[in-house]
Amino acid sequence: MTDRTHQGGRRGITAAAVPDLVARARDGDARSVGRLVSLVEDESPVLRDVMAALTPYAGRARIVGLTGAPGVGKSTSTNALVGELRRRDLRVAVLAVDPSSPFSGGALLGDRIRMSDHVLDPGVFIRSMAARGHLGGLSWAAPQALRVLDAAGYDVVLVETVGVGQSEVEVAGLADSTVVLLAPGMGDGIQAAKAGILEIGDVYVVNKADREGADKVRRDLRSMLRLAERAEGAWKPPVLKTAASTGEGVAEVVDALEEHHAFLLESGELERRRVRRSREEIEAIALTALRTRWASVGSGDRLDELAAAVVAGESDPYTAADALLA
């Protein structure tokens, strides 16, 4: 009972309780997995113990990113992909990251409604997570949540995000393979190119294939992809069509993901992507630690003092940055 407030958090646990929680998560207990993700969300002080305990089990899951503009049918597609992966006997975790929402995750009711097909399946774990409001943002929280789901033994972890601006690029950075969803009637090709989606997709899917204009979107996208320069021996992203609501074409998407995974393994690109990802994760943790340190040096807030001096015209930001690092 006292444990609830012991660490100052509603889900606070002691470092001593971490190994047991990890063991239960590894045994397939969804509640324990959820608790571990909550520790990430809450920026729990025992997180470093959690990450250390997960180390031996890391790196086995395939991380698949799924992104697309609002309205292309992301939830329906995720739902259909999970169904197909389950038919292939793979355990699946879904992490829905909303980069624009300040609300905390664990939005269980919403998650259950949107993924109602799979809510009773113990081979499927579903969780949404808010990125904003965290000290370290998406780049800090998401990789650690993925680390939890990976170590918990899911074969595939789907990271789903709304594709708006920078966030889809960030999410592509988290994944081994990224699926970019499009749909007819969602804006022209120039916008697509501008938003940078031509650089991030490993598999492109034109959803709502039964609607007018789907073939044109596919054709346009293919020509744009042909124009993009690619190195010799590089992966050529396929452009597929689905109607996620009926399941049409979804098996082909999973096939393409299998092919891409094989390509990543053979080419050594999987290792390169994962090292790059790990770099960013380490950096984000280091920067968050530094920020905490900077905010608490001396009597008041050191950074505030320096900033006030710059605003008053007594200093410049480089001199202030030197002082901060000294």
Add this chain to the structure above:
Amino acid sequence: MTDRTHQGGRRGITAAAVPDLVARARDGDARSVGRLVSLVEDESPVLRDVMAALTPYAGRARIVGLTGAPGVGKSTSTNALVGELRRRDLRVAVLAVDPSSPFSGGALLGDRIRMSDHVLDPGVFIRSMAARGHLGGLSWAAPQALRVLDAAGYDVVLVETVGVGQSEVEVAGLADSTVVLLAPGMGDGIQAAKAGILEIGDVYVVNKADREGADKVRRDLRSMLRLAERAEGAWKPPVLKTAASTGEGVAEVVDALEEHHAFLLESGELERRRVRRSREEIEAIALTALRTRWASVGSGDRLDELAAAVVAGESDPYTAADALLA
């Protein structure tokens, strides 16, 4: 002649030449202002000398942010606002930040076409800048470019950006006052709320007021803003209507900006916003310095070594971050 390559950059200059360049920029020489902004873009090694030289002249300009989704008429609105500010005898600089473009700024031809009304006016400086691809990103480059334009003596600096996801929030963070542009037919209110525009605007403008649906957008926005919680004595953002292509309503937008500026001064909020901005600028410079340091410690790349160990399951990211900071 040798100067061109001396610092390894096409616009490389020596630290000794900085005071003269700053003096010319202060005298109203647009070419010198442009060169100083290029030094920011190029991440010139003399930037810290530039910033030190600008210190005595900082903090006089009013920084106005302008954001909105593609298609709401940002360029036309900027053009119209510049015209109105000039009629009030204010010198104006425009910094157009494109968060999704990897292309370098100084896109003079494009800038001239889009702002052709003002291109021969010495009281107007126009410049676009790319944010992606910079080591420190938008948060590193944009504040330093604004510092240049501020110190160069412009009364108002307009920062214009495409409102996509996170970038509009970032740009709001750079400005004293933020104008959020909307237009009829650009998507429903829920999307607006999701993208977080309800939190960032000091003045809302429904452009294309002559089109069908403008009054509905205005009404919907007003009700949404009424629902947003505001502290006692807080600024209540007005919702105005314009037809930027004819100039209708633009004077009222500038009036609202004047009122907001007076509010910022009286309430002490201007100082608070500027200190917060300065904090972020200092932090971005410090982090960029650290990243450079981390990439060059030891024989190889220290961060790469640590990341490889994490991927191999020999370490966890927290232990690696500790090693990085040690």
